[in-house]
Amino acid sequence: MELSRYHELFFSEAASYLGELNRELLGLETDAPGALEAAFRAAHTLKGMAASVGFSRVASLAHALEDRLAELRSGEGAVAPETVDALLESVDGLEGAVAAAAERPAAEERVAERRVAEGPPPHAPGATPAAPMATPDGTHTVVRVAFRPDTPLRGVRATLVVRFAREVAAVLGHAPEDLAADFEGDLILFLGAEPDVARLEAVIRSAGEVETVVVGEAPASGASPESPVPATQRFVRVERRHVMALADAVGELTALHGHLERAVAAGGAGAGEALDRMRRLLVDLQGTALAVRLVPLAEVFDRFPRVVRDAARTAGKAVDLRVEGGEIELDRLILDELTEPLMHLLRNAVDHGLEPPERRAELGKPSRGRVTLAARRERGGVVVTVADDGRGVDLDAVRRRAVDAGAATEDEAARWSPAELLAILSRPGFSAAERVSELSGRGVGLDVVATRVRGVGGAFEMRTEGGRGTTFSVRLPVTLALADAVWVAVGGERFAIPLTHVAEVRSLSRRQRTIRFEGESYRAVDLGVLLDVPSAGAGRAAVLVDVAGRRSAYLVDALLGHERIVVKEFDVPREAHTLVSAATLRADGRPALVLDPAAVESEIS
Amino acid sequence: MARTVLICDDAIFMRTMLGDILRQASFEVVGEASSGDEAVQLFRELKPDLVTMDIVMPGKDGIEAVREIIREAPEAKILMCSAMGQQALVIEAIEAGARDFVVKPFQPSRVLEAVQRVLG
Numbered sequence: 001m002e003l004s005r006y007h008e009l010f011f012s013e014a015a016s017y018l019g020e021l022n023r024e025l026l027g028l029e030t031d032a033p034g035a036l037e038a039a040f041r042a043a044h045t046l047k048g049m050a051a052s053v054g055f056s057r058v059a060s061l062a063h064a065l066e067d068r069l070a071e072l073r074s075g076e077g078a079v080a081p082e083t084v085d086a087l088l089e090s091v092d093g094l095e096g097a098v099a100a101a102a103e104r105p106a107a108e109e110r111v112a113e114r115r116v117a118e119g120p121p122p123h124a125p126g127a128t129p130a131a132p133m134a135t136p137d138g139t140h141t142v143v144r145v146a147f148r149p150d151t152p153l154r155g156v157r158a159t160l161v162v163r164f165a166r167e168v169a170a171v172l173g174h175a176p177e178d179l180a181a182d183f184e185g186d187l188i189l190f191l192g193a194e195p196d197v198a199r200l201e202a203v204i205r206s207a208g209e210v211e212t213v214v215v216g217e218a219p220a221s222g223a224s225p226e227s228p229v230p231a232t233q234r235f236v237r238v239e240r241r242h243v244m245a246l247a248d249a250v251g252e253l254t255a256l257h258g259h260l261e262r263a264v265a266a267g268g269a270g271a272g273e274a275l276d277r278m279r280r281l282l283v284d285l286q287g288t289a290l291a292v293r294l295v296p297l298a299e300v301f302d303r304f305p306r307v308v309r310d311a312a313r314t315a316g317k318a319v320d321l322r323v324e325g326g327e328i329e330l331d332r333l334i335l336d337e338l339t340e341p342l343m344h345l346l347r348n349a350v351d352h353g354l355e356p357p358e359r360r361a362e363l364g365k366p367s368r369g370r371v372t373l374a375a376r377r378e379r380g381g382v383v384v385t386v387a388d389d390g391r392g393v394d395l396d397a398v399r400r401r402a403v404d405a406g407a408a409t410e411d412e413a414a415r416w417s418p419a420e421l422l423a424i425l426s427r428p429g430f431s432a433a434e435r436v437s438e439l440s441g442r443g444v445g446l447d448v449v450a451t452r453v454r455g456v457g458g459a460f461e462m463r464t465e466g467g468r469g470t471t472f473s474v475r476l477p478v479t480l481a482l483a484d485a486v487w488v489a490v491g492g493e494r495f496a497i498p499l500t501h502v503a504e505v506r507s508l509s510r511r512q513r514t515i516r517f518e519g520e521s522y523r524a525v526d527l528g529v530l531l532d533v534p535s536a537g538a539g540r541a542a543v544l545v546d547v548a549g550r551r552s553a554y555l556v557d558a559l560l561g562h563e564r565i566v567v568k569e570f571d572v573p574r575e576a577h578t579l580v581s582a583a584t585l586r587a588d589g590r591p592a593l594v595l596d597p598a599a600v601e602s603e604i605s
Numbered sequence: 606m607a608r609t610v611l612i613c614d615d616a617i618f619m620r621t622m623l624g625d626i627l628r629q630a631s632f633e634v635v636g637e638a639s640s641g642d643e644a645v646q647l648f649r650e651l652k653p654d655l656v657t658m659d660i661v662m663p664g665k666d667g668i669e670a671v672r673e674i675i676r677e678a679p680e681a682k683i684l685m686c687s688a689m690g691q692q693a694l695v696i697e698a699i700e701a702g703a704r705d706f707v708v709k710p711f712q713p714s715r716v717l718e719a720v721q722r723v724l725g
């Protein structure tokens with residue numbers, strides 16, 4: 001039976017059942033009503049799905065989990081944390097099996113078929129070779145080699161397999177690629193077409209510790225040994241109405257194209273009307289294409305209760321996590337980039353931010369620490385915050401460290417605002433210093449977080465209050481594809497400044513160079529000089545830019561209005577344009593540059 | 606006729622243990638070497654069916670010994686003896702021509718399986 005067409009559905013659904021399992025198992029600890037039943041059902045359903053589509057490893061793991069949950073049903077009260085640990089670990093295993101199946105669905109299926117046909121896998125060398133699977137286009141053969149579970153130095157064993165396989169077939173590549181490092185799971189070989197299967201299997205087995213050898217065709221997805229697409233990114237869930245809207249729009253565009261052809265043939269009569277309709281259609285289409293890219297934050301937020309729980313158990317702390325704003329939508333590319341930094345901030349909050357329970361009791365705080373993960377819409381973007389009610393950052397310690405590291409003189413450091421001190425913490429190398437981590441309870445890897453956030457056009461800021469806690473804010477655009485931007489003229493050029501970072505725009509009177517905003521004065525910095533474009537010298541407007549709480553005013557020749565732009569990423573080396581982040585097309589079709597306010601900001605300071 | 610083996614390891618303990626395992630499987634231990642130089646020299650003299658080779662030995666190490674032996678006798682059947690954590694070295698030995706490897710602490714069954722594969 002041809003099962004591959006069900007794969008997409010299987011993987012997107014399996015992901016939601018895995019999420020449910022994680023969530024409900026956490027609920028077991030607090031004896032949440034219905035958690036056990038819900039977890040049991042999720043495991044049961046997943047088992048059935050996996051068995052139907054032929055993923056036998058997923059099915060058997062889900063079955064084992066289902067059995068364990070069934071045993072628990074007869075017990076009473078909250079389940080012990082150790083038991084939940086064990087259950088969560090089996091969900092991890094299950095997740096791994098699903099990911100493995102997504103990487104190589106064809107191979108997994110074939111393993112399944114073979115196991116069914118032959119019973120348990122043979123342990124002795126010289127077992128019946130698998131039937132060769134001819135590849136449709138005759139390019140690749142994929143061989144999956146499973147080692148005994150307790151194989152020592154698996155990487156070296158795999159090296160032997162590869163070396164022996166080379167004697168009888170053209171080995172084009174293998175996964176994992178690096179065999180000098182030890183790995184878990186199976187070895188996959190990518191071979192030139194049509195090897196002698198019996199001989200191939202014999203030499204592979206002669207390398208030792210081999211449990212099964214499955215020879216099959218290359219997966220249809222075209223995954224190459226060099227660039228396997230992570231399983232999580234290959235399938236996306238899209239609302240049906242968006243797909244219909246896209247299909248409708250394509251239909252309409254086709255009709256318009258015919259209309260335009262006739263109009264052109266007729267010397268242009270009616271072309272104007274067709275163009276108008278096309279423009280409207282394109283606006284709609286852009287909106288739909290954007291909607292397809294948006295996903296609710298809950299998709300990653302749902303994983304975090306587990307992360308916080310594990311971190312709390314490791315650190316011996318009691319933590320309540322509050323999650324807000326999961327319904328807010330964000331470009332999935334941004335979300336993918338954000339997952340790790342957020343996880344890092346949450347772990348940091350538990351590890352370093354919160355005091356141990358005894359210490360909290362001494363301080364008169366509730367013994368359970370609180371961590372809040374919240375998202376809200378703001379200024380055409382989204383702000384995600386991670387806040388704890390822990391000890392806060394010891395700013396004096398950071399000052400001393402900055403002086404010791406030669407980043408500032410004592411006088412300078414003494415004058416630094418808390419915001420500036422915190423900015424220092426997220427400098428590469430600085431925050432990783434163990435001393436800072438010990439003294440301030442903060443800082444490990446913050447530079448990495450800051451870099452990732454900047455990479456998606458966002459900004460990263462921190463606020464802290466001694467003894468009361470620390471809040472990290474990540475300010476993000478909703479999408480990488482579209483941005484609201486302010487157009488400015490500098491010299492003869494036009495630049496777009498993303499609205500996420502614009503706090504205010506002002507016209508200036510002649511010779512005026514300073515603007516006031518929220519009680520502060522800002523002297524405008526000539527953008528023409530920074531960008532090295534000969535300024536026309538008009539300087540009649542200022543844009544007040546806010547990057548992570550640091551504000552500066554840019555002097556520009558004129559404000560040209562505010563517009564939603566389509567952002568195109570650059571593919572030239574980054575050094576070549578340090579102050580711009582992307583390009584966009586102007587209404588007249590000419591390209592224009594998008595400023596990177598964070599880069600401009602660090603250039604100014 | 607019993608098959609012959611040359612055991613190369615700088616530790617007497619390891620040579621004894623390995624020797625016992627192999628003798629029980631009716632091998633004849635024809636020689637023992639405690640350095641890479643000795644291994645190469647004894648291989649020339651004894652022409653054993655099988656060589657077991659430790660990696661870390663004083664003077665010339667096991668990998669260099671494999672290279673020299675394979676240069677003179679490409680068909681020589683050499684089984685590397687490695688500790689956990691020596692991946693890179695074992696891979697080097699395999700590239701130099703060793704046929705298989707076993708990992709310390711030795712399990713007799715695994716050693717004998719490896720020997721069977723090498724002598725195949």
